[in-house]
Amino acid sequence: MTQWSGYFGLILQGALVTIELTLMGSVLALFMAFLAGMGRLSRFFVLRALATAYIEFFRGTSIFVQLFWAYFVLPFIGISLTPLQAGVLALGLNVGAYAAEVVRGAIQSIGREQYEACTALNLGRWQGMRHVILPQALLVMLPTFGNNAIELLKATAVVSLISLTDLTFQAQVVRSQTGNTLVPFATILIIYFVLALLISWGVRSLERRMARGLDGVRA
Amino acid sequence: MSASAPIIKIDGISKSFGSFKVLDGLSMQVMPGEKLALIGPSGSGKTTILRILMTLERIDGGHIQIDGEQLYHMERNGQLLPADERHLTRMRQKIGMVFQLFNLFPHKCVMDNVTLAPMLTKGTPRAAAEKRAMELLEMVGMADKAKNMPAQLSGGQKQRVAIARALALSPKIMLFDEVTSALDPELVEEVMNVMRKLAAETDMTMLLVTHEMGFAHDFADRVLFFDRGKIVEEGKPDEIFRHPKQERTQGFLKKIIAAGHRV
Numbered sequence: 168m169t170q171w172s173g174y175f176g177l178i179l180q181g182a183l184v185t186i187e188l189t190l191m192g193s194v195l196a197l198f199m200a201f202l203a204g205m206g207r208l209s210r211f212f213v214l215r216a217l218a219t220a221y222i223e224f225f226r227g228t229s230i231f232v233q234l235f236w237a238y239f240v241l242p243f244i245g246i247s248l249t250p251l252q253a254g255v256l257a258l259g260l261n262v263g264a265y266a267a268e269v270v271r272g273a274i275q276s277i278g279r280e281q282y283e284a285c286t287a288l289n290l291g292r293w294q295g296m297r298h299v300i301l302p303q304a305l306l307v308m309l310p311t312f313g314n315n316a317i318e319l320l321k322a323t324a325v326v327s328l329i330s331l332t333d334l335t336f337q338a339q340v341v342r343s344q345t346g347n348t349l350v351p352f353a354t355i356l357i358i359y360f361v362l363a364l365l366i367s368w369g370v371r372s373l374e375r376r377m378a379r380g381l382d383g384v385r386a
Numbered sequence: 387m388s389a390s391a392p393i394i395k396i397d398g399i400s401k402s403f404g405s406f407k408v409l410d411g412l413s414m415q416v417m418p419g420e421k422l423a424l425i426g427p428s429g430s431g432k433t434t435i436l437r438i439l440m441t442l443e444r445i446d447g448g449h450i451q452i453d454g455e456q457l458y459h460m461e462r463n464g465q466l467l468p469a470d471e472r473h474l475t476r477m478r479q480k481i482g483m484v485f486q487l488f489n490l491f492p493h494k495c496v497m498d499n500v501t502l503a504p505m506l507t508k509g510t511p512r513a514a515a516e517k518r519a520m521e522l523l524e525m526v527g528m529a530d531k532a533k534n535m536p537a538q539l540s541g542g543q544k545q546r547v548a549i550a551r552a553l554a555l556s557p558k559i560m561l562f563d564e565v566t567s568a569l570d571p572e573l574v575e576e577v578m579n580v581m582r583k584l585a586a587e588t589d590m591t592m593l594l595v596t597h598e599m600g601f602a603h604d605f606a607d608r609v610l611f612f613d614r615g616k617i618v619e620e621g622k623p624d625e626i627f628r629h630p631k632q633e634r635t636q637g638f639l640k641k642i643i644a645a646g647h648r649v
């Protein structure tokens with residue numbers, strides 16, 4: 168039974184790849200979410216149209232197909248990505264499209280009176296957005312962002328299809344080498360679950376911290 | 387500009403919400419330093435007038451001059467063009483507003499609520515902005531709460547902070563829309579006291595919308611009684627409150643007294 172430790176090592180390496188993908192994908196998703204979410208609220212038609220097209224397209228097509236495009240089709244137009252780059256790109260753009268709607272909704276949930284206070288204090292549109300609206304909207308976005316990040320974590324499994332050695336890929340390696348199905352897949356099930364718990368917990372504590380900031384006295 | 391030119395000159399403005407015409411060719415003038423009270427029944431357009439002056443609502447027709455300059459128009463080569471955002475930004479520097487529901491920024495402490503706009507819009511350095519904010523907070527009796535978050539303040543305290551926040555930009559004109567009507571009765575007086583002091587100590591032009599007739603009487607140099615978007619009667623507080631000439635003014639004041647407001 169000594170060989171199991173080696174196989175667990177493989178799965179642990181896979182976990183690191185999955186974590187890396189999740190973190191990098193989340194950063195891209197966050198960036199796209201703010202870009203497209205605020206784009207949808209822009210005064211400029213072109214920006215609104217671009218943002219809407221991006222959101223609808225990436226929500227309306229499958230993450231599998233998006234990943235295959237990023238990895239197999241982009242090289243035909245001269246863009247060759249490593250499996251990791253392709254994975255981050257597809258995951259980030261896909262989840263970013265969902266999160267963009269979260270950003271838009273949160274910004275719109277901030278009451279009209281806050282915008283009017285900005286006007287009465289003569290803040291510019293961007294100043295009001297940056298200093299008044301977004302800080303409040305962030306608190307509204309946070310819980311759903313947590314869900315989005317967990318969705319992203321779960322979606323990372325698709326990158327095993329372009330032979331990126333993530334958790335799911337390594338579990339398949341272990342299964343084919345040992346002939347045992349239950350142990351590797353039970354292991355990654357637990358690891359995915361623990362990672363998701365970590366995300367929930369992290370987001371919740373961030374949320375609590377920010378909500379506490381609305382109360383109390385500033386140091 | 388001579389000292390006797392009006393600081394606000396409203397010239398035949400109209401405003402509709404959908405098919406409902408709130409203002410129809412309203413004209414009025416306010417002299418620099420004047421303290422004006424706008425009274426009248428609910429829905430008569432008082433708030434709408436203040437919101438139009440604060441550029442929170444656009445007018446459908448007519449002209450407004452603030453401090454000798456068009457508010458919603460720009461003069462270019464002798465022509466009047468619709469104002470762009472830059473023009474509005476410049477004009478808004480002359481005007482501040484305090485809202486019925488305070489509209490403080492809940493994620494910023496009292497001090498930051500007051501310093502945010504001067505730092506962003508005038509480039510005031512933080513130290514100078516905080517010094518000025520402290521003076522204003524002292525004036526409204528909120529200096530000891532400078533580091534508190536708005537959620538910890540009573541309504542009256544919030545409103546006093548909101549007044550300091552608007553004053554921090556040193557506007558020439560201040561607009562107050564029913565600033566005490568959302569407050570518990572025992573907190574009304576503290577806000578009124580701040581405003582009485584403000585009226586007595588500054589030469590700012592002030593427009594006050596209120597249902598508190600006693601307060602309007604003390605505060606104002608001139609009272610305008612509105613009904614259905616029109617000025618029905620205007621005059622010195624004593625004239626309007628003691629000897630109203632128009633039947634509609636008399637009826638309104640009677641109703642208000644019957645409702646338990648003091649005059």
Ligand SMILES: Nc1ncnc2c1ncn2[C@@H]1O[C@H](COP(=O)(O)OP(=O)(O)OP(=O)(O)O)[C@@H](O)[C@H]1O
Nearest residue numbers: 403404406408426427428429430431432433434435
């Ligand atoms: N955004 C809006 N959309 C539609 N109708 C509006 C809007 N704002 C105001 N109105 C209507 O315009 C009329 C005048 O409103 P306004 O708020 O100016 O009255 P007011 O004199 O301030 O009344 P109150 O004493 O109740 O505050 C009212 O009939 C109101 O319902």
Ligand SMILES: [Mg+2]
Nearest residue numbers: 432433434564
């Ligand atoms: Mg009103």
